[in-house]
Amino acid sequence: MKRSLLLLLLPISICISLLLVGPTLAHGPHIITVRSPTFSPDTLAWDPTSQHFVVASSRHPSLHSVSDAGVLQTLISDPHLPPNSSVLAVSVDSLRGRLLAVIHTPHPSLAAYDLSRPPLHPRLFLSPLPNLPTAVAVDSLGNACVAGSDFISKIDVDGQDSIFSNSSAVRSHPINGIAYFRMDYFLAVQSSTGKMYKIDGEDGSTRQVLLPKDLTGAIGIAIRGDGTAVVVGHHKAWFLKSDDGWAEAGIYDEIALDDRRAAKGVAVREGKRVYVLFGDLEEGSLGNEEFRIEEVESDREKEGENVWMLVLIGFGLVYFLYWRFQMGKLVREMNKKRE
Structure with missing residues (x-):
C-alpha cells in the first residue's frame, strides 16, 4: 500500500x-511605461523600503517616484532650492532611509532627504560641492561618494565634505557612473575612455580594472547581489564578473539595448533584477509623452535557465x-x- x-x-x-x-523561468522582461508629457528623467534609483523607483531630471528640481503600474508621483519638491535648480543624479541610502540627490545650480551641491518621514521628506542637509558633479553612490557607513569633473568628493552623514580621490585617472576624464561594492570599495566607469576603476573606500586610492576591451560610451553602473557589475551605455549593456577583487574582470555577456531610445540610467532591484531607464524616442521633439523603465536580462543567464x-x-x-x-x-x- x-x-x-x-x-x-x-x-x-x-x-x-x-x-x-516553468512560468518563473519563462517570464518576459518587466517593462514599465510612464506617460508624462512634461517630465523626462535622466537618472534612476530603486527604493527597497517603499518598493518603487526614484527618478529625476536635469531640467527639473523635483524628485519623483514610479510604481510598477507606471504611476508617476512627486516624491520631493524642495521650495528652498535656488531658482533654476535641477537634479543630475540620485542614490538611495536604504540603511538610513535617506535619498541623496546631486543638485545642479550655479553652485552645485548634494542634498539629503529623510525618506522615513513622509509625505514631506524633510531635507537633512545641503552640502556644497567643489566641482561639477556627474554621479553619486553611498557606502555602508552612509558616506556619499560624488564623482565630479576633476576629482571625487566624499560627504559624510552630517554633510561634511572632503576630497576623496584626485588621481590622474579621475582628473583626465570625468566619471560618468559609480556604484558601491560590498567589500568597501567603489567601481566607476568613464564614458569617453570606456575604462573601469576600483576606488578604495577608505583612502580613495584608484586603480584601473583590467578588461578584455573598453566599455566605450558607458553612462552608468550598478552592482547585483551576486557581485555582478552591470554597465550600461546608451544602446548597450555589459555584464561583468571578477574572481580577484576587481583587479581584472571578464565580460561574460554583452547585449544590445533599444536602438530607438537612449538609456539614461541603471538600477538593481531586489539584489538581482536589473532595470534600465530609457528616454523619449526623439529627445526634445514635440509630442513625446512617455518614458520607460525596462528590465534587462543576460542572454547567457536565460540560456542557463532554459x-x-x-x-x-x-x-x-x-x-x-x-x-x-x-x-x-x-x-x-x-x-x-x-x-
Whole structure:
C-alpha cells in the first residue's frame, strides 16, 4: 500500500513543481511605461523600503517616484532650492532611509532627504560641492561618494565634505557612473575612455580594472547581489564578473539595448533584477509623452535557465515512464493475487 501511494504521489509532485517553476523561468522582461508629457528623467534609483523607483531630471528640481503600474508621483519638491535648480543624479541610502540627490545650480551641491518621514521628506542637509558633479553612490557607513569633473568628493552623514580621490585617472576624464561594492570599495566607469576603476573606500586610492576591451560610451553602473557589475551605455549593456577583487574582470555577456531610445540610467532591484531607464524616442521633439523603465536580462543567464527547465522536463518524463512501468507491474501482480 505504501509503495503504491508513493508511486502515485511522486509524479503528482513533479508535475506541480514544473507548473510552478516553468512560468518563473519563462517570464518576459518587466517593462514599465510612464506617460508624462512634461517630465523626462535622466537618472534612476530603486527604493527597497517603499518598493518603487526614484527618478529625476536635469531640467527639473523635483524628485519623483514610479510604481510598477507606471504611476508617476512627486516624491520631493524642495521650495528652498535656488531658482533654476535641477537634479543630475540620485542614490538611495536604504540603511538610513535617506535619498541623496546631486543638485545642479550655479553652485552645485548634494542634498539629503529623510525618506522615513513622509509625505514631506524633510531635507537633512545641503552640502556644497567643489566641482561639477556627474554621479553619486553611498557606502555602508552612509558616506556619499560624488564623482565630479576633476576629482571625487566624499560627504559624510552630517554633510561634511572632503576630497576623496584626485588621481590622474579621475582628473583626465570625468566619471560618468559609480556604484558601491560590498567589500568597501567603489567601481566607476568613464564614458569617453570606456575604462573601469576600483576606488578604495577608505583612502580613495584608484586603480584601473583590467578588461578584455573598453566599455566605450558607458553612462552608468550598478552592482547585483551576486557581485555582478552591470554597465550600461546608451544602446548597450555589459555584464561583468571578477574572481580577484576587481583587479581584472571578464565580460561574460554583452547585449544590445533599444536602438530607438537612449538609456539614461541603471538600477538593481531586489539584489538581482536589473532595470534600465530609457528616454523619449526623439529627445526634445514635440509630442513625446512617455518614458520607460525596462528590465534587462543576460542572454547567457536565460540560456542557463532554459537548460535547467529542459532538465526538469526530461527528469519528469523519465520518471513518468518509470511510473507507468511500475504501475503496470503492480496491477499485474494484484490481478495474479486475485486469481
